[in-house]
Amino acid sequence: MVKILVGVKYSLRVENLAIDPKTKAIILDETPKKMGDMDKRALEEALRLKEKHGGEVTVLCVGPKEANKILLEVYAMGADSAFLIPTNDYLDTFSVAKIFAKFYEKNGPFDLILLGGASTDSFTGVLGARIAGLLNLPIIPFANQIVLEDLKIKAESALDDGKYKFSAPLPAVVTVTLEINEPRIPKLKDILRAKRQKINELSLSDLELDDLKVTINMTDVRAYEEKRKQIILDATDPSKIDEVVDKLINYLREEGVL
Amino acid sequence: MSEKFDVAIVGAGPSGLTAAYFLAKKGLEVVVLEKGGELGSKNMYGGRIYTHVLNRYFPEYTREAPVERWVRKEQLYFMTKNSAVKLEFFADDAFLKESFTAYLTKFVQWLGKKAEEAGVLIATGVRVDSLILEDNTVKGVIAGDDKLYADYTIIAEGANTLLLDNLNLKPMTKPEEVALGVKEVFRLDEERINERFGVNSEEGVAGLLVGFPSLGSIGGGFLYTMKNEITLGVVIRLDEPVKKKIKMYEVVEDFRMHPLIKKLLRDSYMIEYSAHFVLERGKLPDKYLYGDGYLVVGAAAGFELNTGLVVRGVDLAIESGKQAADTIIEAHEKGKQDKQTLASYISRLKNSFIYRELEAFKKAPRFLSNERLYNQYPEVVNEFLKEILTVNGTPRRLYSTFRKAMRNKVSLLDLIRDGLGAVRSL
């Protein structure tokens, strides 16, 4: 039996970022959103662990009220309970980590915290470690394989310079990559069941975090100009190829990409 | 888990949701199955909703519905490649509340919320693959490995009638029976839209553009002002691009490059590109609209009205949803699901405005499939006006100018014939 806490984020679809063409400011309200790609895999992994070992999967989401859309999906996939902490303010990862830590303490005990390795939008990849730091738990980051045996979690992490196989006693924090699994697609009956499940809402006061203070203020988010130079060289005449290739190599040198 | 509902509805569009709403109000257990991940995400149309049915069934819409602008100006453009003649109707206050512009995506979300409040279970992200057919009776739906039983099934799948076609519940749709609508949405600030179209923030414009927009093919262009956007697009019968060897995705951009349109869209930027079917064939024959255990509503039933000058769908969809709900409520009270009992759907439709209006425009498709309407007349009108408005010292008489404009384009006989045809079909 494992009790697993999974974190999911109501993330921006970065491929459809709404950008004001004049100011290049990001219009967050107009940018479509979804459950974070890696978060979904964390949930899938939790569900698989539950199916294998028995137990319970609790999902926590910190985000705007509309995030209940993805919690419906969370229920449809098979979570036992889903909690939303509605907030419209920008929260840095530290604040979110504090919320998770408090939730863990108040609603635990949990054997495992499973999270996406990084969010789909801001992609900082530090939340899991910050939660582990606050709760003084071991962390296995960016896992692409998880095994649970003898009250220990073993996982393989894909880091910068290679693969690390770690083992940690429970409770532990594990964050996952996109490669770990292929998330299930809910079926009709799962969706109907999900519609009848209740999304629990908790306020920051419920978690005694009224005085939560951000350590970082996002002051300005602006899109980069997505302009390509479109310098076109004609090499349809085979005799030109030599010259054109030389030109290209020079351009690439100037760009500093060779 | 065995699920059984009184009514299963395939498709959360205006017709399906209206039916669901009225059924749930009567205490029936209703489930709506929608393939889109979110309500409204697969719904698309030009941009206008007529209010008469809303006044009757959802009078609170004036406060609640996501209205963009009330249509104050109706514009009709006859366009050639470089010029345009515009007819404008400026509505008085009484007319003002006859229609409004809105996004169907958002309208459906509103309707869905009402249905849920009435007790409907809406399941999004569910693709219905087939219907349960037992003893020649439709007994629910099949989605993947799951079956969902229901006493009544309402097919509200929209103009792209995949379920009906696959189950041979009606003949396969033919290319000449449908038109393809392609729409582009342009963001422009409210003030500039007001200024450019001569309206205030509450008022909007609905434009129909004939001739050049469909490259002289059967069909036309449309233009609606939203609060902060202009929607623009073309509707062309599906067999036309093939005949003319023109590509649909290019037609709409060619139209947009017309000097007049370019001016209207100046400083805006595109935020979405979409496409959807529009029916040209008119309603399905009665026998395909109902059967043992099921009814067909909305665009799937052919309840769209495209007269060339007026394009309507949502009001017909809502009305058919209401009639289907009433039919099922009555049948449910009798405890019957058979075809004979459900046949009262047709008599209800016949008493509603749907049949009256579809009947009235029955001849329209023939008149409207006359190419001259899209090809030659816009040319003639433009050339005629250009001729009489050009001042270059040469005296001209109206009739000879008219004849000159018509030359090589259309014969007087054609004109008379078409004129008579138009009158007969209206």
Next chain:
Amino acid sequence: MSSAEKKLSIEERLALDVFNVDEEPHIIVEKDKCEKCELKPCLYVCPANLYTLDENGKIQFNYEGCLECGSCRVACPKEAVKWNHPRGGFGVQFRFG
């Protein structure tokens, strides 16, 4: 977000749309049937230009970017287009439909 001043390629326009692409194609084209098709209506009707000809004159098709209008299904004279909606929740997601 693309300026309305100039013509936009179909690629630029589709890039504005929200797609939740299903890994399982929802349209299968039986290309051997296309070889006997002279008219090839799919080339003209598809609003997303998903049907193209390769250098050998053979139909190429890609389901990603599909606006799910159904035109190719109805227009195809050879019944070569096995059309289905994408699985639940997948495919195009209109925001201004």
Next chain:
Amino acid sequence: MSIMIYADKIDLYSELINAGNILREAFGGDILGIVIGENNVKSIDRIRKIGLSKIITFSANELNEFNPVLYAETIKNTLEEFDVRYVLMNSSYKNKILSGLLSSFMNSALVVDVIRLNVEDNKLLAERPVYSGKASAKEEINADKAILLIKSGVFTPMTEEKTEAEIIEKLIDTSKVSLELLEFSPKVVEEGVKLDEADVVVGGGRGLRKKEDLKLLKELASILGGAWGVTRPLAADYGWAPEWIGISGASINPKLYIATGISGQPQHTSGIRGSKVIVAINMDSEAPIFKFADYGIVGDLYQIIPKLIEKLKEIKEG
């Protein structure tokens, strides 16, 4: 108070010292270095004169390979001992985990992937790319302490010779650490670079006539030290490769992407947006890919790629 620098590659200390100098000028204090692991400690001479006042070293056997919990424990005590207010690290996956653990311990702000750093009115401002590199975010640090992960290459390495740092060797008790490293298998470079991590990607589309022609891509990719990939039809329809670049496949963010024989359908181009520079080679001058390219060559890829390979080889060989 002091500023601490930690890098997981010894060469990066000389870049980070320049970020440290910005903080020192604004807030004062000493810049310390912390070096972990036997191999790194052995190379310590390379960073001895870059301007660090002290270098604290840990060279226990257990520290030779990365273990986030153990490394965090190792650094923790030092932070307290030297009253560290700012920690600078290079931005890497390993350091994201390490800094996450440390920031909770320090109760500090944490910014990763920093590409610009400055101090205005005593406020520390960091800029970093967000949303798959499509936008940049300016972040104002609103805490007394901060850990900043700086992207490599943002600061130029310190070349001047400064006073030699004092070396302090430390020991750590590793017995109580809960996380155990069972096995480490270093990345094999020859195995080929992963598409989504590659600095250079060479992509092929339907302009390639047969599967054997992929060797052109492979050769060009290998000479550039990058990865190769294909568009969806080549992978999914023809089965020439297990995965593809595009909206339903891999999204890539290389410094250089070379698209050969690719027409530029949006399904493909939406997956290559993260590329810094895009080169397109295509026969058809009307191909949409040229709109997405910084440099386009209209011509026959079968002639152009071999020529490019030949010339790049010449350059490489001297």
